[in-house]
Amino acid sequence: MAIDCEDQELLEGFLAETTELLEKLDDDLITLEKSPDDSELMNRIFRSIHTVKGASSFLGFDFLVKVTHKTEDVLNRLRKVELSLNSEIMDVVLEAVDLVKTLVADIKDGEIVERDIETVISKLIPYLSEGAGEASVLSPAASATRKEPAPAPAAEAPVTQEAALKEAAEALEEAAAAAQEPAAAKEEPAKAAPPPQPKAAAASKEPPKQPAAAKGDELADNTTVRVDVKRLDDLMNQVGELVLERNRMIQLHSDFQAGLDISGFTDDFGKLSKRLNFVTSELQMQVLKMRMLPVEKVFKKFPRIVRNLARDLGKEVDLQVFGEETELDRSVVDEIGDPLIHLIRNALDHGLETPDERLAAGKGRVGTVVLSAAHEGNQIVISIKDDGRGIDPERVSKKALDKGLVTEDQLASMGQREILELIFLPGFSTKEQTTDLSGRGVGMDVVRTNIRKLNGIIEIKNDLGHGSEFILKLPLTLAIIQSLLVEVEKEIYSIPLSSVIETLRVSTRDFHMVGGQEVLKLRDSVLPLLRLQQTFDCAHAGEDRETCYVVIVGVAEKRVGLVVSRLLGQQEVAIKSLGKFLANLPGIGGSTIMGDGRVALIVDPMGLIGGGESAGVRKSA
Numbered sequence: 001m002a003i004d005c006e007d008q009e010l011l012e013g014f015l016a017e018t019t020e021l022l023e024k025l026d027d028d029l030i031t032l033e034k035s036p037d038d039s040e041l042m043n044r045i046f047r048s049i050h051t052v053k054g055a056s057s058f059l060g061f062d063f064l065v066k067v068t069h070k071t072e073d074v075l076n077r078l079r080k081v082e083l084s085l086n087s088e089i090m091d092v093v094l095e096a097v098d099l100v101k102t103l104v105a106d107i108k109d110g111e112i113v114e115r116d117i118e119t120v121i122s123k124l125i126p127y128l129s130e131g132a133g134e135a136s137v138l139s140p141a142a143s144a145t146r147k148e149p150a151p152a153p154a155a156e157a158p159v160t161q162e163a164a165l166k167e168a169a170e171a172l173e174e175a176a177a178a179a180q181e182p183a184a185a186k187e188e189p190a191k192a193a194p195p196p197q198p199k200a201a202a203a204s205k206e207p208p209k210q211p212a213a214a215k216g217d218e219l220a221d222n223t224t225v226r227v228d229v230k231r232l233d234d235l236m237n238q239v240g241e242l243v244l245e246r247n248r249m250i251q252l253h254s255d256f257q258a259g260l261d262i263s264g265f266t267d268d269f270g271k272l273s274k275r276l277n278f279v280t281s282e283l284q285m286q287v288l289k290m291r292m293l294p295v296e297k298v299f300k301k302f303p304r305i306v307r308n309l310a311r312d313l314g315k316e317v318d319l320q321v322f323g324e325e326t327e328l329d330r331s332v333v334d335e336i337g338d339p340l341i342h343l344i345r346n347a348l349d350h351g352l353e354t355p356d357e358r359l360a361a362g363k364g365r366v367g368t369v370v371l372s373a374a375h376e377g378n379q380i381v382i383s384i385k386d387d388g389r390g391i392d393p394e395r396v397s398k399k400a401l402d403k404g405l406v407t408e409d410q411l412a413s414m415g416q417r418e419i420l421e422l423i424f425l426p427g428f429s430t431k432e433q434t435t436d437l438s439g440r441g442v443g444m445d446v447v448r449t450n451i452r453k454l455n456g457i458i459e460i461k462n463d464l465g466h467g468s469e470f471i472l473k474l475p476l477t478l479a480i481i482q483s484l485l486v487e488v489e490k491e492i493y494s495i496p497l498s499s500v501i502e503t504l505r506v507s508t509r510d511f512h513m514v515g516g517q518e519v520l521k522l523r524d525s526v527l528p529l530l531r532l533q534q535t536f537d538c539a540h541a542g543e544d545r546e547t548c549y550v551v552i553v554g555v556a557e558k559r560v561g562l563v564v565s566r567l568l569g570q571q572e573v574a575i576k577s578l579g580k581f582l583a584n585l586p587g588i589g590g591s592t593i594m595g596d597g598r599v600a601l602i603v604d605p606m607g608l609i610g611g612g613e614s615a616g617v618r619k620s621a
Contacts, residue, residue: 010059011059011107014055014056014059015104015107015108017051017055018051018052018055018104019104019108021048021051021052022048022052022097022100022101022104023297023300024048024300025045025048025049025097026094026097026300026301026303026304027300027301027303027304028041028044028045028048029045029090029093029094029097029304030303030304030307031303032045032085032090033085033087033090033307036084036085039079042075042078042079043079045075046072046075046076046079049068049071049072049075050068050072052064052068052100053065053068053069053072056068061103061107063103063112063115063117064100064103064104064107066117066121067096067099067100067103067117067120067121068100070096070121070124070125070128071093071096071097071100071124073124073128074089074092074093074124074127074128075093077127077128083127087311089127092120092123092124092127093124094304095120095123096120096123096124099115099117099120102115103115103117227290231286231289231290232290234286235283235286235287235290238279238282238283238286239283241279241282242276242279242280242283245272245275245276245279248272248275249272249276252265252268252269252272284480288329288476288477288479288480291329291330291331291477291479292327292328292329292330292476293327293328293329293330293333294324294325294326294327295323295324295325295326295327295328295333295373295380295382296324296325297333298333298336298337298340299321299324299371299373300324301337302319302321302340302341302344302371303319303321305341305344305345306319306344306348306369309344309345309348309349310348313348313349313354314354314355315348315352315353315354315355315367316355316365316366316367317348317352317366317367317368317369318366318367318368318369319369319371320368320369320370320371321370321371321372322370322371322372322373323372323373323374324373326373326374326375326380328380328474328476328477329475329476329477329478329479331477331478331479332380332454332474332475332476332477332478335450335453335454336382336450336451336454336472336474338450339446339447339450339451339472340371340382340384340472342444342446342447343384343447343470344369344371344384346444346470347369347384347386347388347468347470348367348369348386350388351367351369351386351388351389351390351467351468352367352369352386352387352388352389353367353388353389357389361389361465363387367386367387367388368386368387369384369385369386370383370384370385370386371383371384372385375476376473377498378475378476378482378498379456379473379474379475379476379498380473380474380475380476381471381472381473381474382471382472382474383469383470383471383472384469384470385467385468385469385470386467386468386469387466387467388467388468389464389465389467390462390463390464390465390466390467390468391420391423391460391462391464391468392464393416393419393420393462393464396419396420396422396423397411397419397422399428400419400422400425400428403427403428405422405425405427405428406422416462417460420460420462421460423444423460424444424445424447424448424458425445426445427445428444428445451472451474452606454474454475454478455474455475455478455496455589455604455606456472456473456474456475457472457473457555457606458470458471458472458473459471459473475498478575479574479575480572480573480574480575481496481497481498481572481573481575481602482496482497482498482570482571482572483495483496483497483570483571483572483573483592483602484497484500484503484551484567484569484570485567485568485569485570485571485600486532486549486551486562486564486565486566486567486568487564487565487566487567487568488532488533488536488538488564488565489533489538489539489540489541489565490538490541490565491536491538492568492594492598492600493532493536493564493600493601493602493603494571494573494592494600494601494602494603495551495553495562495602495603495605496602496603496605497570499553499554499555499605499606500551500552500553501552501553501554501559502552503549503550503551503552503567504522504549504550504552504561505547505548505549505550506520506547506548506549506550507546507547508545508546508547508548509546511529514526517529518531520550520561522552522561525559527550527552527559527560527561528559528560528561529550529560529561529562529563530560530561530562530563530608531563532562532563532564532603533563533565535587535608536587536588536601541565543565545565548563548564548565549563549564549565549566549567550562550563550564551564551567553605553608553609554605555605555606555609558609560605560608560609562603562605562608573592573600573602574592574593575590575591575592575602576590576591576592576593577590577591578590578591586607586608587603587604587607587608588601588602588603588604588607589602589603589604589607590602
């Protein structure tokens with residue numbers, strides 16, 4: 001059934017505010033389970049559900065009112081200490097919140113889907129006070145004339161239209177909620193929702209379907225970003241500065257065309273260029289800040305995931321989260337969720353031992369998983385660290401050999417880090433029986449592929465018997481990068497500066513062939529070389545040089561020297577997509593347009609080092 005809402009702006013406001021409230025609920029509820037005496041947290045959770053109920057009733061979403069009303073009643077008994085919080089109650093409340101997310105997602109999709117809400121409500125009713133089974137609120141009009149299942153404080157009085165609108169638009173901060181709700185009228189207008197229907201009839205209309213819990217994860221609106229008003233003011237100021245410089249440029253051009261005194265034209269134009277460069281850089285920074293989101297948007301769903309997994313696996317886990325305020329581009333935020341979920345599951349399933357195993361190893365019963373984020377230069381570093389059993393390199397080697405992923409000769413030449421990276425190979429798994437939860441290798445190749453698509457890298461630190469750590473290094477934004485411009489036989493290429501370790505000017509006589517691979521002896525190591533002229537099939541410019549330049553690039557611990565004709569200097573470039581036709585070119589991740597209008601291809605070091613698998617430097621969405 002399609003949603004018919006006369007005020008589309010009000011509906012969009014409801015969806016935005018409700019989504020924001022629900023996104024925070026999972027994290028708050030898991031925190032409450034650990035700190036049941038935190039009355040402030042309990043009240044915040046209660047108000048969130050109450051706000052959703054009030055706004056839903058005003059818009060006539062009676063199915064949402066039913067679920068949120070019963071959930072609110074259970075939360076009210078908990079906050080009045082009429083119930084003691086335990087895992088069973090929390091399971092039911094979380095299931096109810098999942099259903100609310102699903103129902104809101106249905107509204108967002110523009111269709112009212114008939115779902116089995118009575119199953120969840122029937123699980124909530126046993127935790128209500130006596131007589132609650134008969135007190136089912138089917139609509140705001142009905143709720144105004146019937147008693148609440150439990151003695152309700154003033155804050156639980158039915159809300160007026162004005163209060164509901166305020167809740168939908170502002171999500172009611174604590175002080176506003178306390179001031180608004182006691183003043184609510186004793187009766188809500190009947191037109192706020194359809195007439196009440198008997199409970200049995202409502203139940204018979206709905207087929208017994210399980211709520212699509214996964215749909216709740218899609219509540220976040222990927223088409224909008226909340227922006228601080230101060231950032232908008234700063235942006236407007238920079239646009240004003242840009243307008244002034246534009247006017248100055250027009251005036252200079254007009255004077256030049258009119259043949260007026262242009263003796264100081266060169267100096268004036270030089271000053272204008274510097275000023276334009278400064279203002280444009282500031283404007284760019286302000287726009288990037290507007291696209292930035294805290295990584296908390298991704299992190300806040302992990303406490304719920306860890307709680308559920310720990311119970312399924314029979315393990316006791318303490319999840320510690322740090323740096324959730326760290327900001328990065330929304331395009332990166334949208335892409336890192338799935339890889340992080342898999343790594344978290346991997347840490348619980350494979351990394352942490354059971355309580356008995358930990359005690360036998362001299363550890364505490366409760367395992368620890370630390371999820372952290374921090375800025376490091378122009379990158380964000382995300383770490384997933386556990387204090388479990390670690391990764392056994394011998395077991396990894398044996399499994400890779402048994403599966404035919406490597407040969408004995410290859411293993412003999414590998415260091416420990418290279419052996420650990422075998423878990424990223426497709427089809428690798430150290431587990432004898434695969435599960436739906438995770439697997440070191442079951443999907444780990446997908447994790448690395450997804451990180452590479454973000455032009456990031458993943459590294460492993462391992463301490464056998466004491467735990468392991470997976471470190472993700474990601475760019476802050478996918479739209480603009482610092483690059484090193486190089487010339488290869490009169491063609492210009494851009495190399496991301498984040499991958500450049502150093503540059504050298506060397507004689508071609510210092511190059512040697514070892515096992516069919518051209519190499520350069522660099523200090524105490526041998527550096528493999530890659531001639532970009534041959535890699536990209538550049539036409540020979542007819543110049544035979546005795547010296548050339550080598551740009552040393554690195555991905556994780558791997559190093560390779562890119563042989564180029566000349567170094568042109570560093571420059572900040574905007575990444576442009578090559579389109580579907582030229583997507584996934586080995587070693588090429590995008591393009592940019594130079595100041596003179598020429599197109600320069602952006603080199604993908606990860607694709608070159610990884611044997612042709614392009615990491616895909618992408619244009620930001």
